[in-house]
Amino acid sequence: MPQLLKVRNLQTQFFARDSIVKxxxxxxxxxxxxxxxxxxxxxxxxxxxTAMSILRLIPNPPGKIVGGEIFFQGRDLLKIxxxxxxxxxxxxxxMVFQEPMTSLNPSLTxxxxxxxxxxxxxxxTLKKGLLRAKDLLGKVNIAAPERRIHDYPHQFSGGMRQxxxxxxxxxxxxxxxIADEPTTALDVTVQAQLLELxxxxxxxxxxxxxxxxxxxxxVARYADRVNVMYAGRIVEKGTAHEIYDDPRHPYTIGLLxxxxxxxxxxxxxxxxxxxxxxxxxxxxxGCAFYPRCDFATERCRKExxxxxxxxxxxxxxxxxxxx
Amino acid sequence: xxxxxxxxxxTIIPTLIxxxxxVFSLIRLVPGDVIDMMVSQHDIGDAExxxxxxxxxxxxxxxxxxxxxxxxxKIALHGDFGDSLWKGTAVADEILARAPVTFELGLIALxxxxxLALPIGIYSAIRQDTIGDYIGRxxxxxxxxxxxxxxxxxxxxxxxxxxxxxxxxxxVPFSEDPIGNLKTFLVPGTVLGFALAGVTxxxxxxxxxxxxxxxxxxxxxxxxxxxxxxxLRHALKNSLIPVVTLIGLQVPILVGGTIVIEQIFVLPGMxxxxxxxxxxxxxxxxxGVMLFIGLVVLFVNLMVDxxxxxxxxxxxxx
Numbered sequence: 001m002p003q004l005l006k007v008r009n010l011q012t013q014f015f016a017r018d019s020i021v022k023x024x025x026x027x028x029x030x031x032x033x034x035x036x037x038x039x040x041x042x043x044x045x046x047x048x049x050t051a052m053s054i055l056r057l058i059p060n061p062p063g064k065i066v067g068g069e070i071f072f073q074g075r076d077l078l079k080i081x082x083x084x085x086x087x088x089x090x091x092x093x094x095m096v097f098q099e100p101m102t103s104l105n106p107s108l109t110x111x112x113x114x115x116x117x118x119x120x121x122x123x124x125t126l127k128k129g130l131l132r133a134k135d136l137l138g139k140v141n142i143a144a145p146e147r148r149i150h151d152y153p154h155q156f157s158g159g160m161r162q163x164x165x166x167x168x169x170x171x172x173x174x175x176x177x178i179a180d181e182p183t184t185a186l187d188v189t190v191q192a193q194l195l196e197l198x199x200x201x202x203x204x205x206x207x208x209x210x211x212x213x214x215x216x217x218x219v220a221r222y223a224d225r226v227n228v229m230y231a232g233r234i235v236e237k238g239t240a241h242e243i244y245d246d247p248r249h250p251y252t253i254g255l256l257x258x259x260x261x262x263x264x265x266x267x268x269x270x271x272x273x274x275x276x277x278x279x280x281x282x283x284x285x286g287c288a289f290y291p292r293c294d295f296a297t298e299r300c301r302k303e304x305x306x307x308x309x310x311x312x313x314x315x316x317x318x319x320x321x322x323x
Numbered sequence: 324x325x326x327x328x329x330x331x332x333x334t335i336i337p338t339l340i341x342x343x344x345x346v347f348s349l350i351r352l353v354p355g356d357v358i359d360m361m362v363s364q365h366d367i368g369d370a371e372x373x374x375x376x377x378x379x380x381x382x383x384x385x386x387x388x389x390x391x392x393x394x395x396x397k398i399a400l401h402g403d404f405g406d407s408l409w410k411g412t413a414v415a416d417e418i419l420a421r422a423p424v425t426f427e428l429g430l431i432a433l434x435x436x437x438x439l440a441l442p443i444g445i446y447s448a449i450r451q452d453t454i455g456d457y458i459g460r461x462x463x464x465x466x467x468x469x470x471x472x473x474x475x476x477x478x479x480x481x482x483x484x485x486x487x488x489x490x491x492x493x494x495v496p497f498s499e500d501p502i503g504n505l506k507t508f509l510v511p512g513t514v515l516g517f518a519l520a521g522v523t524x525x526x527x528x529x530x531x532x533x534x535x536x537x538x539x540x541x542x543x544x545x546x547x548x549x550x551x552x553x554x555l556r557h558a559l560k561n562s563l564i565p566v567v568t569l570i571g572l573q574v575p576i577l578v579g580g581t582i583v584i585e586q587i588f589v590l591p592g593m594x595x596x597x598x599x600x601x602x603x604x605x606x607x608x609x610x611g612v613m614l615f616i617g618l619v620v621l622f623v624n625l626m627v628d629x630x631x632x633x634x635x636x637x638x639x640x641x
Contacts, residue, residue, distance in 0.1 A: 086549065088547070089544070095542075102538040104542065105542070105561070106635070116548065120547055120548060
């Protein structure tokens with residue numbers, strides 16, 4: 001399949017009074033059309049900042065993309081003008097945010113908010129936009145959409161709002177949807193429904209999906225490929241199978257151990273990854289995971305590991321050959 | 324909704340009665356009553372006219388609560404607000420003749436205040452910590468720090484002595500010469516509006532900054548909307564509720580301001596009427612004007628509360 005997105009050595013930093021937070025520190029990855037890629041990692045590992053950087057939505061100040069390239073359909077998004085990137089936002093690349101409760105405007109109707117990107121990018125009228133909004137709400141399984149488009153967000157439940165967000169994203173038939181922890185704030189039952197919905201819709205429309213999550217259970221089921229991030233870097237990448245069945249980075253192994261399994265003996269204790277993620281304004285020299293790693297050696301403390309091939313497209317950034 | 328409005332309108336009545344009673348009694352407790360004023364201004368040599376007969380003639384010999392009851396009763400039963408003790412004219416006529424001037428001044432001041440406060444406040448917020456923001460904030464502080472009476476006096480005095488220019492004080496009716504009429508109100512309206520603009524500007528800026536940090540603003544950017552649309556459609560309406568509250572709170576201050584400004588710019592409004600009445604201890608006029616102002620302030624508050632329904636759909640659906 002043709003390549004849609006190519007990110008090379010992306011570096012995004014936040015400038016505080018007397019420190020620099022390297023939120024994304026040299027991230028590279030590729031995404032093909034129609035593919036689902038998961039970005040996995042703990043809170044504060046740079047997943048969301050990576051996503052926001054793709055659309056150049058990093059608030060400046062304090063944040064700034066200081067280096068790298070983001071090719072979308074062959075164009076470097078970091079080199080085009082603000083007007084050009086605005087044409088891409090919501091049109092070719094749509095975002096679904098993690099807080100459905102606060103990500104919709106409380107004083108505009110749902111229909112209006114869904115219709116808005118189509119009005120801007122496809123040049124249709126509000127009237128036509130509302131008709132489309134009605135169809136889209138139906139597509140995301142909201143009952144009585146012709147009535148619901150006139151509702152305000154506070155009349156929607158959390159799950160319904162997130163469906164509305166998805167409908168909003170689908171409006172312009174984007175090539176890529178970036179979903180930033182789309183299910184984190186929702187009930188578990190609703191989470192599954194929503195992910196299923198997103199999977200079906202992206203398949204139907206041939207839309208590529210970047211799914212940002214810290215839930216590895218989600219990843220296994222919905223993603224084709226997985227990038228595991230730690231402290232602003234990708235520490236392991238591969239297909240969902242490779243990451244699940246053959247994790248090679250101690251951090252990935254730690255994450256997998258901390259996910260409950262249905263077939264596990266009930267007495268088995270979950271093993272959390274010990275310690276805290278590092279402060280990104282003072283990442284230690286050497287491997288950032290070194291202080292929390294069970295396999296750490298002297299080399300890990302001094303030298304920062306780079307991504308190297310395990311097999312095929314499976315890569316890891318670790319000095320140790322962990323299996 | 325209608326039940327709510329009716330209930331609110333009914334609560335206005337006791338509030339007004341209490342407020343008028345306070346004004347009614349306080350003005351009578353001020354040293355030097357209307358009789359002293361009259362005696363000091365006219366040479367009443369006639370020994371037949373004693374203080375007692377004057378008091379009796381004007382109904383001031385009875386206890387305050389009886390006077391108040393009689394005054395209130397006349398209003399409630401006949402819509403009669405009494406007559407001026409000096410001129411003998413009906414208080415209602417006096418007020419109706421003067422009110423349009425004050426209303427126009429207040430309205431123009433409010434309009435100018437908002438025309439200054441909203442754009443500068445919004446601009447300050449979206450260009451936070453730039454030179455423009457600092458200038459905007461300085462203007463806001465000046466608006467709050469400079470008293471309207473001082474600014475008004477300066478504008479009356481200095482341009483006249485430097486360039487021989489002074490603001491027009493000749494009042495022509497709006498119906499005859501709208502431009503000339505607005506010209507007269509422009510300077511006093513700006514002086515008064517500037518004072519209002521300061522606080523409103525700061526509130527607009529603060530609320531705008533708060534709203535611009537919200538997730539739904541990020542969503543709006545992610546849709547590919549232009550800055551103008553993000554600010555005006557998505558951010559502004561959500562930041563307006565506290566601003567509208569503040570405007571409601573400023574209406575009484577505005578009324579107080581008109582009294583001073585009318586005096587400085589010699590505008591024959593209710594403020595000037597009130598000031599003359601207080602100086603002459605013309606009790607019925609004072610009570611009538613206060614009742615009228617109270618009514619306007621309470622009505623504005625009601626409108627402010629009702630505008631929340633328009634601004635916030637959550638309020639509308641409750």
